[in-house]
Amino acid sequence: MGQRVAGSRSSSVAARSSTYRVRIERRGGRTVELWVDDTKIHAYEDAAPLAGPDHHLGFDDRGAHVCFDNLKVTPL
Helix, strand or coil: CCEECCCCCCCCEECCCCCCCEEEEEECCCEEEEEECCEEEEEEECCCCCCCCCCCCCCCCCCCCCCCCCCCCCCC
């Protein structure tokens, strides 16, 4: 049985023992997009985006067994 993909309003489900290419992008300074296997599944307009050098990025597995591979974070 799979789990719903975070932030998705569709019926997208993550299946166990499957590999997905997940991409999170910030566009135009305020829009955050979530892509899974090159398909955009969610977009969010951030009214108060973080800016400047003193902010951090984190990942949380919410207790699930997950692996992150080939992680790349690039400056805006």
